[in-house]
Amino acid sequence: MTTAKTSATGIWQPFAFVDYRLLWGATMAGSLVTWFRIFGTSQWLLEATGSAAVVGIIGVIQLIMQIPALLWGGTLADRLDRKRLMLWANAGTFVVMVLFGVLSHVGALTETLVFCGIAFTAVSQMFASPARSALVPRVVPEQYLLAAASSDNAWSNVAAVVAPLLFAAIAAAFGLQVVFYCAAALGLFAMGLPQLIRASGKPDVADQPPGSQLAETWEGLRYVGRHPILPGLFLLDTGITVASFYREILPVLALGLFAGGASATGMLGAANSAGAIIGSVVAALFAGWRAKGMLVLYASFIFGFCMFGMGMANTLWLGMAMIALLGASDAVTVAVRQTTVMLTTPDHMRGRAFAIMILAAQTANNIGTIWVGVWAEAIGAANTMILGGYISVIATALIGWWWKPIRTFRSN
Numbered sequence: 001m002t003t004a005k006t007s008a009t010g011i012w013q014p015f016a017f018v019d020y021r022l023l024w025g026a027t028m029a030g031s032l033v034t035w036f037r038i039f040g041t042s043q044w045l046l047e048a049t050g051s052a053a054v055v056g057i058i059g060v061i062q063l064i065m066q067i068p069a070l071l072w073g074g075t076l077a078d079r080l081d082r083k084r085l086m087l088w089a090n091a092g093t094f095v096v097m098v099l100f101g102v103l104s105h106v107g108a109l110t111e112t113l114v115f116c117g118i119a120f121t122a123v124s125q126m127f128a129s130p131a132r133s134a135l136v137p138r139v140v141p142e143q144y145l146l147a148a149a150s151s152d153n154a155w156s157n158v159a160a161v162v163a164p165l166l167f168a169a170i171a172a173a174f175g176l177q178v179v180f181y182c183a184a185a186l187g188l189f190a191m192g193l194p195q196l197i198r199a200s201g202k203p204d205v206a207d208q209p210p211g212s213q214l215a216e217t218w219e220g221l222r223y224v225g226r227h228p229i230l231p232g233l234f235l236l237d238t239g240i241t242v243a244s245f246y247r248e249i250l251p252v253l254a255l256g257l258f259a260g261g262a263s264a265t266g267m268l269g270a271a272n273s274a275g276a277i278i279g280s281v282v283a284a285l286f287a288g289w290r291a292k293g294m295l296v297l298y299a300s301f302i303f304g305f306c307m308f309g310m311g312m313a314n315t316l317w318l319g320m321a322m323i324a325l326l327g328a329s330d331a332v333t334v335a336v337r338q339t340t341v342m343l344t345t346p347d348h349m350r351g352r353a354f355a356i357m358i359l360a361a362q363t364a365n366n367i368g369t370i371w372v373g374v375w376a377e378a379i380g381a382a383n384t385m386i387l388g389g390y391i392s393v394i395a396t397a398l399i400g401w402w403w404k405p406i407r408t409f410r411s412n
Contacts, residue, residue, distance in 0.1 A: 011151035011284045019139035019197045020148065024155065026086065027132060029189035030125070031156055033093060035163030036183035037121055041114055044104070044176050048111065061115060062122045063366055067359060069126035074355025075217045078348050082131040083194040083201030089131070092124035094187035101180035128190075129358060131201075134350040137342045138199040146287040146411075149338035153331050154280030157273045204347040220352025227353075229344060232403030233296065233337050234357060238364040239395035240300060244307055244388035245368025246323075252373065256381025258316045271320035272327040279328030283335040292336050293409030297400045299332035304392030311385030343411050 014020040038058075045055050076085055096117045103109035140148045170179050194201070224230050246253055254264035286295055306325040313319040337357060345353045375384040400407060 011147055011154050011281055013144045013147040013284070013287075014140045014151055017140050017144075019199050020136075022193045022197050023132065023135060023139055024151070026090075026190045026193040027152065028155060028159060029186045029193070030090060030128060030132075031159035032163050032166070033090075033097070033183045033186045033190060034125060035159065036167055036179055036186070037093070037097065037118075039164065039167040040100070040171075040176055040179045040183065041118055043171065044109070045111065045114060047176075054111070057115065058118055059366075061119050063362075065119050065122040066126050066362065069123040070130070070355045070359045070362075071217050071220075071352075072213065073127040074130040074220060074352035075213055076127065077131040077134050077351025077355070078203050078220070079216065080131075080203075081201040082135050082203065082351070083197055085131040085201075086128050086135075086194045087191050089124045089128035090187055090190040093121045094184050094191060096121050096124075097180050097184035097187060101177045101184060104175075104177040104180060126355075126358075130351040130355040132194075133338070133341075133354040133358075134203070134347075135194070135197070135199075135201060137347070137350070138201070139197060142343070144287070145342045146292070146335060146339040147284040149335040149342070150280040150284035150287075150331075152338070153283075153334050154277045157276040157280070157327075157331075161270065161273050203351065217352070220349060220356065223345075223349050224353055224356045227344070228405040229293070229340060229403075229409055230353065230357075232399055232406045233340060234360045235403075236296070236300060236396065236399045236406075237333065237337065238360055239399065240303065240392045241361070241364035242368045242371055243391035243395070244303075244385075245365050245372055246310075246326075246385075252376050253310075253319075253381050253385075256376060257310075257313060257385075258319055260316060264316055267316065267320055268323050271324045275324030275327030276331040278324070279331030280335060282328065283332045286332075290410040292340060292411050293406040296333050296336040297396060297406065299329045299336070300396040300400075301393060303329040303333070304389050304396060307385050307389030307392055311382045311389060339411070340409070 015024070042055050042058060045051075045058070049055075073085075073089075100109065100114075100117060103113065136148050136152075137145060166182075167179060170182055224234075254260040254268055258264050289295060303326060306322050306329060310319060310322040310326065313322050338354075341350065341353050341357055372384055372388070375387060379387070
């Protein structure tokens with residue numbers, strides 16, 4: 001374990017450790033690569049076909065590819081050197097981005113090749129994610145894990161704000177092929193920085209009997225299913241997210257709630273990301289609060305009540321305030337879930353536990369997008385937000401009452 005003395009507070013605590021700084025750098029580079037790939041391929045397909053439906057196929061491909069990739073990636077993260085796994089996973093993305101850049105430059109890029117590249121990078125990025133998460137307890141001491149999870153969440157939102165601006169500037173000035181080349185260059189950092197980490201990337205598997213990949217994946221599912229806390233936390237997140245996932249349909253909410261267009265959508269999105277950053281900072285301030293289970297329940301209740309506020313907001317500025325609070329409260333729950341996995345899961349299971357957590361969250365996001373979209377069409381955006389508030393509050397109350405280990409969970 002890396003050691004260091006620090007008087008820093010909040011999300012800056014983990015940066016006192018060199019290994020964390022290296023992992024953070026790789027994570028930020030990887031996040032920018034992901035956004036550049038998403039924006040670049042979407043823009044290329046739209047310009048090449050003029051069809052929004054063709055662009056929408058990206059979501060279908062990612063969903064199909066990421067589910068098995070996450071489960072397999074979690075298993076690999078518990079059997080292979082996690083630093084080496086990040087190297088090869090990011091190397092795959094690097095190669096695809098280079099090919100996209102070259103083929104785009106010479107006019108040989110096709111829809112089929114773009115879709116194949118999207119499928120491949122969806123898999124490679126899902127291999128890197130569990131390995132990266134499982135490395136965090138190796139690079140910071142246990143008392144700083146909540147601060148590290150909060151920092152990760154805050155910086156992922158910073159990347160979500162910065163990446164679109166960088167993409168727009170690069171694409172407007174130099175074209176999409178340069179966007180792909182820049183993504184490839186960033187991929188080199190995502191590949192190389194983890195290799196400089198001094199802490200071992202090899203999982204603790206000495207006492208684990210060898211088994212097939214399928215058997216090990218099933219073992220991870222059984223472990224999470226029998227865990228006293230994780231199923232309740234994942235179920236709580238799923239119940240709330242399915243009823244209230246608004247990020248993918250912000251244009252619908254901007255129009256339905258505030259009669260706004262693209263500018264209103266952008267303002268709501270920026271407010272949500274800003275709130276998530278603030279919420280991550282707040283979560284880090286609670287690192288010393290032992291009742292982590294109650295913290296996630298309180299944050300979930302706040303989220304539900306803010307959904308009411310979002311549904312009743314009658315001005316864009318009030319809507320921005322409400323959606324910022326939604327982002328902040330959600331950031332607290334994300335940080336606590338990640339910290340709980342780190343604290344309560346043995347090292348040889350962390351990759352699979354993180355993979356299942358990510359899988360549950362992404363599945364809930366996709367179902368939530370459909371749910372909110374359908375109800376917004378049927379009963380209006382405002383009523384959909386209010387309905388989501390009711391469901392979120394009720395789900396939090398029921399799961400908090402039924403799943404006692406969440407209420408009683410304490411950490412050092």
